[in-house]
Amino acid sequence: MAKKYDVIAIGRACIDLNAVEYNRPMEETMTFSKYVGGSPANIVIGAAKLGLSVGFIGKIPDDQHGNFIKRYMADAGVDTDGMVIDQEGHKSGLTFTEIKSPEECSILMYRDEVADLYLRPEEVSAEYIKQATNLVVSGTALSKSPSREAVLKAIAIAKANEVRVIFELDYRPYTWTNAEEVSIYYSLAARQADIIIGTRDEFDMLENRQGGDNNATVAELFKYSPQLIVIKHGVEGSYAYERDGKVTRGYAYKSNVLKTFGAGDSYAAAFITALHAGKGVEDALKYGSAAAAIVVSKHSSSEAMPTIEAIEQIMSEQAATYGS
Amino acid sequence: MAKKYDVIAIGRACIDLNAVEYNRPMEETMTFSKYVGGSPANIVIGAAKLGLSVGFIGKIPDDQHGNFIKRYMADAGVDTDGMVIDQEGHKSGLTFTEIKSPEECSILMYRDEVADLYLRPEEVSAEYIKQATNLVVSGTALSKSPSREAVLKAIAIAKANEVRVIFELDYRPYTWTNAEEVSIYYSLAARQADIIIGTRDEFDMLENRQGGDNNATVAELFKYSPQLIVIKHGVEGSYAYERDGKVTRGYAYKSNVLKTFGAGDSYAAAFITALHAGKGVEDALKYGSAAAAIVVSKHSSSEAMPTIEAIEQIMSEQAATYGS
């Protein structure tokens, strides 16, 4: 039976305020452009642009920013039936960015009392999640109650209804109380996930250690539900580990880098889309890397999400040098 | 390899203030006797009295009540190395009781900002838990962060070190935000437990439903770690379900009931002690029921914990009428 949604993501949809001026620190940045942001929102916006049928579960404020977020996501092709309007005065999260240099882009986040972390478990609909093939869970949504419980409930619903759980670690050092807490909830979610995607640093947070080893990490997680684990190592590329022992290395495409933020979300969107389309892991890694290469050359995270054509153009153009 | 502790419990050790005067509502009760209280504390005090080697993990206040709790438990034979003194001014939980009639005993709990709910995960020692054969987890300790995370960590340590996890549901409608939250964390803990003990009402909280069915409950939980599930039905007695399909009914012993509180803790202490001594499930249920019959005839919960001799005397005296 075909599901109505290829992917439903749960977590935050916020506001990015990206520096208009280049090559200056945020203190000297005087103008900011507004975009929808937040990892899970970006992933479904990206996946919609790549042709998937997507939905979103999250809480947005009852104000001008909330109105913008909902309208933008709807226009981008995201089903908003799972989006809840906050009634308690909570605001949208904000991320101010600077574009100082391709290597240096500090951000400033407003995450106190934000609406997305007030999503309650009773606001998560089992009927909605059952209609999805994949549920994308963002680690940041685990950082505080009641959003934490909303996500744990969503995972339980997905597990009970054969919805594939994709856990994007998306660690942000806000809201979390301490490293023990991160590790406890990341472990609870990871053990129930089918696919896990994160950077090596994020897997270290999951394990509450420093300098962890990929082989040990995946050996431990494969004792539980995961089938596929992608560990990203920045410029060195990434490694995809499968439960049967297969390891596939992914490489980065060349890009005219403007800034680094947004890369992870476009990577996840394209990787998931490719897997969903039946591509193999090696190809999916290429789609992810190509999408990331495009977004880092553009000004935003959400608005810059590429099309399939743009991704495949890079994949064909750079095929000769790939991996060199 | 012999473990140092037969049982370590994690959760609250508090103060009970029991009515000295009988047959009157709390409003007219003018004198209260002080005892150590709190389900997991009572269980290890009871188990110590029954001959087990026990330890306790919990946070107590840095005041006169905290001093009393620690000294009383040490005197009762409980190892207190895992007890942490709160440094932030939190107080001991309090439970005022009335003894209005054997059927009617209202309680009044002080649970705001209590020390036990401030136990942090980093205060739970893996080395300590590894030395135990059984870890008793109290459901109330899951009701709020950071105690919630401390318990989730303790369970993870136990699971990784072959320490048997016994989950006493111990549901108290304080501190919990709503029924969804109870169900989410009770489910997370129950699925990782080896043994679960609770009333039918408490299993309904776990399942976030009303009027649940024992067979459906155990069928669902046996998909995960549990090997033995005891569901108590008040005066109708209890049912012990084993993973292999065996069901054993337990009956209540007659008692000269003074009040009802404390019954569950003495039941758990004796049941666990009997199992640990290698008794079968049917015998363990009898030990539990006999211990409960003794405690409900006495004034306190902790101080009234019976000896093996007292339990076995009841078992022998009432053998003829048992189950009639």
Next chain:
Amino acid sequence: MAKKYDVIAIGRACIDLNAVEYNRPMEETMTFSKYVGGSPANIVIGAAKLGLSVGFIGKIPDDQHGNFIKRYMADAGVDTDGMVIDQEGHKSGLTFTEIKSPEECSILMYRDEVADLYLRPEEVSAEYIKQATNLVVSGTALSKSPSREAVLKAIAIAKANEVRVIFELDYRPYTWTNAEEVSIYYSLAARQADIIIGTRDEFDMLENRQGGDNNATVAELFKYSPQLIVIKHGVEGSYAYERDGKVTRGYAYKSNVLKTFGAGDSYAAAFITALHAGKGVEDALKYGSAAAAIVVSKHSSSEAMPTIEAIEQIMSEQAATYGS
């Protein structure tokens, strides 16, 4: 025009749990007797017993302790029309006492999230306060919002309606954030009061200093509303300063001291009653001292409040030795 109430007090009415056993620390105290407590509650109970018409404004919990407090005060002759039942689950404050020796009586207070500190300004009735000749304000009620604002509003109503404001400093190092905060609100209240009563230590808190001087203290306060300021120096007795420069020294009566708590409240009740009856300051100081001498020889604070006859008996018996 005669007012309906001689005195209305605003602030906390709580529960005292006094040690039944004597000569032992609280850790070893195993039985506690329940009384109504809290400085402003004790003062109106004491004043009622001395024959005044009194009322009380405060918030009590919707539980067994709240029911007891209201019934006890009503039975003691206190009008309870100004008492509000908390609807948000807040509890009664508690004070556990030990009776270790006449010189050493530690207490243990439960003051987190207590109902009395949740009295809101909109729950304070101007119509009620207008019916009083005197409004007694307790310093502790200023320690936290919204009780703080309720008291500031009550003072404003009193000032606008020629109700005499008596400020009992009643400093308790709970709830207050820091010494600056104490000084700010004590100063705001003191400058609007007609009569101020406190210990030298409490006046030091008001001034945010140590080792303050009475003359400097009263010189500063007499710039504002106060007409009469009583500064208590423990066993050395007390000094009453009047705006016109008159200073009257008060002495302590001999007593068979059981414990020290409760002395201040009975002192205030009798002092205010005497003033209200038209006695001079010197006599009022004697009434206060005699009442205190009685209460420190008894087990409770509220229940032990003396009658006029008992006070005057001490005053007559000890007249010869007074001041010696």
Next chain:
Amino acid sequence: MAKKYDVIAIGRACIDLNAVEYNRPMEETMTFSKYVGGSPANIVIGAAKLGLSVGFIGKIPDDQHGNFIKRYMADAGVDTDGMVIDQEGHKSGLTFTEIKSPEECSILMYRDEVADLYLRPEEVSAEYIKQATNLVVSGTALSKSPSREAVLKAIAIAKANEVRVIFELDYRPYTWTNAEEVSIYYSLAARQADIIIGTRDEFDMLENRQGGDNNATVAELFKYSPQLIVIKHGVEGSYAYERDGKVTRGYAYKSNVLKTFGAGDSYAAAFITALHAGKGVEDALKYGSAAAAIVVSKHSSSEAMPTIEAIEQIMSEQAATYGS
């Protein structure tokens, strides 16, 4: 003895994010320009531009926005010795504005957990305030502890050291718990102020009523410290009441209105500057109105603060039509 500072203001210095695009609702506004904002910050920036020696007391975040605020104010000529850097992760308040039409400009404020409301009384220096001729107090800084106590302390210092207190009501319906609370603290501050400036609506908040009458308002306040009270009635102009009974009406100058926000701050800056320069009340009202007329025609509040020349040019150009 000449004071070092003509004016010191206490309260918030925040970030304004003003719509770059005109004639559209905030939802459709895609670019925002960053400015320093917050009523007391704007007032001292404006006063500095008009030639006064000014200082500022407030708490700013330890981040890029905090750095910008401090540098901008220093560059504008404001002494920043009284500015405290928050060490607890609090953020700068934000105000997003739209420029929909001259009559309609909604704003969206971020005021949860903002640094300015965490200024503590112990961070307010008596030595600093003593060096000022005028202390400008912003009503919003009274909306929450500990900023509330910091302001009450600043007022007490000013009163004890003959620093003139100017209370700008600056009512914002954020943070305040309810109307009673506003009225209580506005009354406490107003009664201690020498000069009060606000709109009729703000004086209604002070009095916790609707549709208040200017004569009644000033009659009540003149019982206390105030010498001069300015009540603004929007397009109808304003009224300045003096303690001796004199009433002066002020009128608005014509302006090419772009947006309405910022008008009050520039009005206060110019009015205070004129008074400080020894102008009469009638002239001071003209300076205020002319400054407001300039700012409402410009894009920002702080950056648009006019010079004396610009103000006097308007005053001379529009002299003929003034009051018509």
